Amino acid sequence: MISPTITAATRAQQDPVIGVITLAFSTDPVVRWLYADPGQYLAYGPALMDAYGGGALDHGSAHCIDGYLGAALWFPPAAHPDYDAFDALLERTVSKAQQSLLNEAFEQMGRYHPTEPHWYLPLIGIDPSRQNQGLGSLLMQHAHDIFDRNNALAYLESSNERNIPFYQRHGYELLGTIRVGNCPPISPMLRKPRPNSAH
Numbered sequence: 517m518i519s520p521t522i523t524a525a526t527r528a529q530q531d532p533v534i535g536v537i538t539l540a541f542s543t544d545p546v547v548r549w550l551y552a553d554p555g556q557y558l559a560y561g562p563a564l565m566d567a568y569g570g571g572a573l574d575h576g577s578a579h580c581i582d583g584y585l586g587a588a589l590w591f592p593p594a595a596h597p598d599y600d601a602f603d604a605l606l607e608r609t610v611s612k613a614q615q616s617l618l619n620e621a622f623e624q625m626g627r628y629h630p631t632e633p634h635w636y637l638p639l640i641g642i643d644p645s646r647q648n649q650g651l652g653s654l655l656m657q658h659a660h661d662i663f664d665r666n667n668a669l670a671y672l673e674s675s676n677e678r679n680i681p682f683y684q685r686h687g688y689e690l691l692g693t694i695r696v697g698n699c700p701p702i703s704p705m706l707r708k709p710r711p712n713s714a715h
Contacts, residue, residue, distance in 0.1 A: 540641025
């Protein structure tokens with residue numbers, strides 16, 4: 517079997533990259549709590565994903581597997597989501613109650629973010645038609661090999677409790693669980709580098 521290829525995408529590939537992430541997050545508890553209506557999710561999901569993770573396309577750290585079967589959008593140290601665009605979109609498209617709960621959740625998330633330089637994974641997703649084939653693990657391994665060589669920390673927040681064991685298998689430790697109102701739980705997770713495991 518030919519092993520899948522992982523390439524870095526740029527802004528030129530924004531549509532397919534954001535498209536596969538939007539497909540992958542169609543069953544995400546937090547995102548679908550925001551946009552329970554399918555039409556709304558399809559209308560606003562891509563803009564939400566772009567505001568939250570699209571910046572990786574500008575840093576050469578958006579990793580895609582076998583074309584666009586899946587993508588991991590990583591932010592290098594000191595880079596972060598476009599919170600202005602994110603907030604503006606939510607203000608326009610979700611209820612005030614949801615906005616305030618999400619703001620509270622984000623405030624708590626901020627307390628878990630490492631203070632030292634780290635790579636941040638806002639979004640990773642595989643096309644639902646190709647999930648459970650190991651593609652997500654290959655995307656993770658690809659990034660971790662780089663981080664381990666550079667002795668770099670990696671951090672993420674899981675918005676789906678079902679994915680926590682997947683991240684733990686890849687070396688992430690659960691730092692806590694954020695529960696705010698009826699917003700589904702969000703789980704901050706940290707991975708320390710494993711310099712000896714780089715291959």
